[in-house]
């Protein structure tokens with residue numbers, strides 16, 4: 243039996259697969275199981291990174307706004323989300339959200355109505371709701387981890403409105419990246435003191451007290467009810483990072 247090379251892979255004896263790669267590509271009558279297998283998924287994952295990087299590369303300074311998908315349009319936090327989107331846009335930031343309903347929709351609406359750049363990074367979910375109507379540049383991701391890379395790579399700060407597990411996931415990922423110095427000068431502002439105070443107390447009284455974080459780690463978080471304060475912190479971080487003239491993002 244001859245050696246068989248498939249790209250860099252050598253196959254011999256019982257490991258040799260019948261047919262050639264070209265045959266498998268061109269033979270439409272072949273089995274289709276491969277579309278559900280990991281090597282094919284890797285290509286789709288790669289494609290999500292390529293699409294995301296390509297679509298967002300020239301976005302300019304941007305802030306991600308996170309928050310509950312379940313915030314109703316008549317809730318005060320919807321109005322605060324809208325205000326945050328609007329004021330961030332007025333300060334010259336693109337606004338990036340998860341592109342879904344609730345607090346995400348509110349921030350996109352504020353940014354869009356203020357004439358800013360309103361971005362939605364949606365996620366394919368079993369109970370699909372699609373990108374909200376206020377997203378002007380949208381990408382729908384299959385994979386959470388590819389989508390999360392985009393939030394961090396293309397935002398210079400996070401504004402976090404009250405939310406549930408999805409919001410916690412995004413918040414704690416950002417905190418971990420700052421703590422481990424994977425990202426620098428990255429302000430994280432939680433809006434809604436009543437909502438977040440319990441978490442802050444637990445982080446201080448239990449997590450810090452048990453030595454699981456350093457006192458300085460708590461300084462990563464600013465908690466406020468004031469959208470203007472949140473926006474000012476984002477502007478100050480932008481000025482620190484790109485002091486005059488207008489910001490140009492490094493790769």
Ligand SMILES: C/C(=C\CNc1ncnc2c1ncn2[C@@H]1O[C@H](COP(=O)(O)O)[C@@H](O)[C@H]1O)CO
Pocket residue numbers: 307308309310311312339340341342343346363364365367371404405406407408409410412
């Ligand atoms: C629950 C419903 C729709 C969910 N649709 C979502 N679309 C886009 N992004 C989402 C969605 N759900 C969660 N996310 C992400 O997590 C954060 C919100 O999660 P939470 O658990 O609601 O706090 C948000 O920032 C998104 O990035 C139907 O109402």
